[in-house]
Amino acid sequence: MGADPAASPPSPAASPSRQPRQGEEELRAVEDHLSPSRHADSSPAPPPSPASAAPVPQHPEVSGEDAELASEEAVEEQPALEEGVVEAEAAVAGGDGEALRSFLEEFGDQADDCLIPSPRLKGIATPDCPAALQFLGGRYNSLMEKYKQQVAKCAEECAPRFDGLKKKYTAECAERRRLYNELIELRGNIRVFCRCRPLSSDEISRGCSSVVEVDPSQEMDLQFVPTEKERKTFKFDHVFGPADDQEAVFAESLPVVRSVMDGFNVCIFAYGQTGTGKTFTMEGVPENRGVNYRALEELFRISEERSSSVSYSFGVSILEVYNEKIRDLLDDNSEHTSKRLDIKQSADGAQEVPGLVEAPISTIDGVWEKLEAGARNRSVGSTSVNELSSRSHSLVRVTVTSEHLVTGERSRSHMWLVDLAGSERLAKTEVEGERLKEAKFINKSLSALGDVIAALASKNAHIPYRNSKLTHLLQSSLGGDCKTLMFVQISPSSTDSGETLCSLNFASRVRAIEHGPARKQVDPAENFKIKQMAEKLCHEEKENAKLNESLQLMQLKYASRENVFRTLQDKIRETEQACRTHQQRARELENELANEKKAARDTGKSAKPSFAAPVRQRPPLAPMRQRPPSNNMPQPSGPSRLRFAGKGSSVQNKENIPTTNKTTVDKTAGKARRVSLVPMMRQIPLQPKRRSSIAILPSERERMSIFPEKKAMSRLSHVQMSRTARPQAFNSIPETPQAAVDATPDVRGKFRRMEFGSSSRFSSPPTLSMRKSRNNISSPQQRLRMQSGSGNASKLCFSIQKRVALGSPAPARTTSMTSGTGIFDPALREQIMAGRFGNAQRVFNGKRRMSVL
Numbered sequence: 001m002g003a004d005p006a007a008s009p010p011s012p013a014a015s016p017s018r019q020p021r022q023g024e025e026e027l028r029a030v031e032d033h034l035s036p037s038r039h040a041d042s043s044p045a046p047p048p049s050p051a052s053a054a055p056v057p058q059h060p061e062v063s064g065e066d067a068e069l070a071s072e073e074a075v076e077e078q079p080a081l082e083e084g085v086v087e088a089e090a091a092v093a094g095g096d097g098e099a100l101r102s103f104l105e106e107f108g109d110q111a112d113d114c115l116i117p118s119p120r121l122k123g124i125a126t127p128d129c130p131a132a133l134q135f136l137g138g139r140y141n142s143l144m145e146k147y148k149q150q151v152a153k154c155a156e157e158c159a160p161r162f163d164g165l166k167k168k169y170t171a172e173c174a175e176r177r178r179l180y181n182e183l184i185e186l187r188g189n190i191r192v193f194c195r196c197r198p199l200s201s202d203e204i205s206r207g208c209s210s211v212v213e214v215d216p217s218q219e220m221d222l223q224f225v226p227t228e229k230e231r232k233t234f235k236f237d238h239v240f241g242p243a244d245d246q247e248a249v250f251a252e253s254l255p256v257v258r259s260v261m262d263g264f265n266v267c268i269f270a271y272g273q274t275g276t277g278k279t280f281t282m283e284g285v286p287e288n289r290g291v292n293y294r295a296l297e298e299l300f301r302i303s304e305e306r307s308s309s310v311s312y313s314f315g316v317s318i319l320e321v322y323n324e325k326i327r328d329l330l331d332d333n334s335e336h337t338s339k340r341l342d343i344k345q346s347a348d349g350a351q352e353v354p355g356l357v358e359a360p361i362s363t364i365d366g367v368w369e370k371l372e373a374g375a376r377n378r379s380v381g382s383t384s385v386n387e388l389s390s391r392s393h394s395l396v397r398v399t400v401t402s403e404h405l406v407t408g409e410r411s412r413s414h415m416w417l418v419d420l421a422g423s424e425r426l427a428k429t430e431v432e433g434e435r436l437k438e439a440k441f442i443n444k445s446l447s448a449l450g451d452v453i454a455a456l457a458s459k460n461a462h463i464p465y466r467n468s469k470l471t472h473l474l475q476s477s478l479g480g481d482c483k484t485l486m487f488v489q490i491s492p493s494s495t496d497s498g499e500t501l502c503s504l505n506f507a508s509r510v511r512a513i514e515h516g517p518a519r520k521q522v523d524p525a526e527n528f529k530i531k532q533m534a535e536k537l538c539h540e541e542k543e544n545a546k547l548n549e550s551l552q553l554m555q556l557k558y559a560s561r562e563n564v565f566r567t568l569q570d571k572i573r574e575t576e577q578a579c580r581t582h583q584q585r586a587r588e589l590e591n592e593l594a595n596e597k598k599a600a601r602d603t604g605k606s607a608k609p610s611f612a613a614p615v616r617q618r619p620p621l622a623p624m625r626q627r628p629p630s631n632n633m634p635q636p637s638g639p640s641r642l643r644f645a646g647k648g649s650s651v652q653n654k655e656n657i658p659t660t661n662k663t664t665v666d667k668t669a670g671k672a673r674r675v676s677l678v679p680m681m682r683q684i685p686l687q688p689k690r691r692s693s694i695a696i697l698p699s700e701r702e703r704m705s706i707f708p709e710k711k712a713m714s715r716l717s718h719v720q721m722s723r724t725a726r727p728q729a730f731n732s733i734p735e736t737p738q739a740a741v742d743a744t745p746d747v748r749g750k751f752r753r754m755e756f757g758s759s760s761r762f763s764s765p766p767t768l769s770m771r772k773s774r775n776n777i778s779s780p781q782q783r784l785r786m787q788s789g790s791g792n793a794s795k796l797c798f799s800i801q802k803r804v805a806l807g808s809p810a811p812a813r814t815t816s817m818t819s820g821t822g823i824f825d826p827a828l829r830e831q832i833m834a835g836r837f838g839n840a841q842r843v844f845n846g847k848r849r850m851s852v853l
């Protein structure tokens with residue numbers, strides 16, 4: 001299905017001057033669909049072919065039934081155009097597509113980013129209309145997509161710049177607020193405006209004259225002229241004459257009102273005589289609204305203006321102080337219920353009235369409703385001065401909570417809008433009864449307000465806020481760190497000149513107050529959090545200090561213990577060194593001793609052995625077990641033999657000691673023992689640290705006694721010593737052998753008793769050494785004793801001596817040990833002897849830890 005180039009409109013793609021553009025393909029597609037119509041113009045129309053059906057709506061002649069349905073749907077989607085198309089149908093005869101073609105031609109000439117609807121669209125016949133609309137839709141969509149991309153790109157490019165500008169804007173806003181606040185502070189945080197109402201018709205009718213002169217050019221001065229002589233000029237921050245309207249008054253109040261939006265506490269109150277226009281200034285009338293309404297209006301306006309950077313929320317409470325009682329004017333049941341409202345100080349130091357209704361407001365209409373409701377509930381009395389005079393103080397509290405969307409800074413501030421009760425003197429009001437009581441309360445609270453202002457003016461340390469409910473409520477918004485605006489309302493009438501003068505004097509005093517810089521109010525919750533954090537920090541600091549102290553103490557203790565430890569280590573080293581020295585010396589002596597013994601044995605060998613003198617017989621050079629048993633060898637004595645026979649086949653096996661008859665044993669007891677022990681001693685390595693030789697040292701009593709029991713006699717470890725006897729026994733032994741030698745006769749006597757009076761068990765080396773020390777000091781043992789001064793050395797000496805005593809063939813020792821000095825019962829003596837030998841055996845055979853006997 002080709003288009004006739006001659007008949008078809010100039011294709012945009014064919015034009016060399018133009019680049020292919022977006023939408024051209026759609027255009028071409030539609031042109032292709034229109035080609036049958038073109039053929040119809042130049043040549044006979046071909047028969048409708050199913051192949052010519054395309055997804056796009058087509059001419060019914062070309063597209064068939066499906067295309068017709070699609071056309072109908074498209075037409076339904078464009079009901080607005082249908083009417084025009086139907087109207088144009090008559091103009092485009094037969095719907096031959098001529099109008100569509102020319103319409104498309106127009107678009108072909110248009111730039112890609114143009115979408116100018118052609119007036120010819122209306123002229124397109126109904127069958128061609130869907131195709132045209134589809135083309136336009138596609139074109140529109142592609143352009144839309146293109147623009148979207150462009151916008152997104154632009155936004156992306158501009159984002160950093162936008163962020164920078166936003167930051168700059170935020171900084172500028174902050175700076176503006178700061179400067180603005182500074183300006184207000186320079187003007188004074190407490191500002192006093194004087195407003196003089198016009199003479200009322202009643203006053204005019206009574207012929208009252210004006211005693212007040214206001215010069216518009218001197219907006220701060222007010223001339224009080226009761227008489228020409230008494231002319232007095234009062235200065236205020238602004239003076240509004242009778243001609244000034246509500247708008248002008250509010251315009252001057254705006255800076256103070258705005259401060260509340262910056263987080264400062266604000267108080268605006270109207271003071272003056274009854275009927276001077278306090279309520280008119282604060283509340284106004286519906287057609288001429290006062291400060292309250294306008295202030296809230298301004299708050300909403302600012303909130304809207306700053307909505308991109310700060311989020312604000314508002315709440316309103318309305319209350320009155322009547323006869324020193326607080327009444328909630330938004331609580332409809334407050335008059336019927338005995339709900340008592342009181343002032344409490346919150347955690348952040350602000351004054352709160354628990355239970356007071358705080359109505360959230362989001363629109364200015366809502367504000368007006370609340371103000372009206374409050375005004376309706378207000379206690380209104382009637383006096384001769386002003387029929388509608390309110391006999392209570394009316395207070396509107398606006399709570400502003402803000403959160404900065406960029407910095408996250410939060411604040412909560414209050415704005416008090418106070419319409420005070422009339423300040424006229426009691427004498428003038430001519431009241432009595434209930435009205436008099438009301439007047440007294442009013443005067444009391446106004447007097448308290450005067451005292452607070454006077455205290456602030458004189459910068460007293462104590463400000464008597466709590467003298468009245470009114471001043472107590474306004475404490476956080478009156479003086480100090482908040483902004484105060486006072487309207488002093490005066491009457492121009494000559495009849496009120498006295499009251500006017502009082503009011504003007506009071507206002508002048510208020511104006512004289514010098515406030516410090518205002519302080520921004522932060523959210524109480526934030527305040528509380530900060531306080532808690534500060535307390536926690538304080539507590540942690542204290543804990544830290546305590547821990548530091550204890551740490552220092554521990555360090556000191558550690559240092560001192562380290563010193564002690566070092567000293568002990570040094571001592572241990574010294575002791576070890578001494579021990580090593582002693583050991584070395586002991587080894588030398590041992591060697592010397594061994595040499596001596598060898599020499600002694602050699603000497604013994606040279607002498608001829610004889611059974612007639614068994615006592616002097618030397619021990620064999622080799623252990624018994626290594627030698628074959630001999631019938632000629634002497635047998636152990638009776639008790640020893642019995643013990644050998646009792647325990648020990650093992651002993652016999654080891655020692656190869658033959659069992660013989662008793663008579664033989666009796667004769668050769670001492671010799672047999674020496675024969676069996678000496679070889680063993682040679683096998684035992686030197687053990688300087690053995691303590692058994694001194695652990696068994698007996699007490700005096702034990703040494704003097706005889707132990708009949710075998711058990712007690714045979715085991716060194718079973719020495720029966722009483723607790724009290726032990727130290728005595730040990731103390732009785734001199735620390736060194738030399739000490740024993742040098743001991744007093746008493747001590748010597750003790751040792752003598754030990755030597756000769758004790759049982760065999762206690763004939764310990766000290767006894768021998770002492771005896772030897774007396775007789776001969778040239779032996780190695782004695783030399784060792786003489787050289788060693790410590791207890792350990794003496795113990796070592798004892799051990800060595802014992803070995804020497806048991807191993808050496810000293811005849812004197814044999815005699816004394818076997819004789820059992822002082823024991824006359826032969827059986828018992830034998831037992832003791834056996835025990836002594838058994839002990840000796842155990843001591844020298846300590847490594848094996850088994851009883852030989």
Ligand SMILES: Nc1ncnc2c1ncn2[C@@H]1O[C@H](COP(=O)(O)OP(=O)(O)OP(=O)(O)O)[C@@H](O)[C@H]1O
Binds near residue numbers: 197242276277389
């Ligand atoms: N600036 C003014 N311009 C016009 N009319 C005023 C102005 N000030 C006060 N008035 C009128 O004076 C009358 C008394 O005013 P208003 O009730 O406000 O006095 P007030 O000080 O509030 O008295 P009260 O202490 O009894 O409440 C009202 O009718 C009020 O419309």
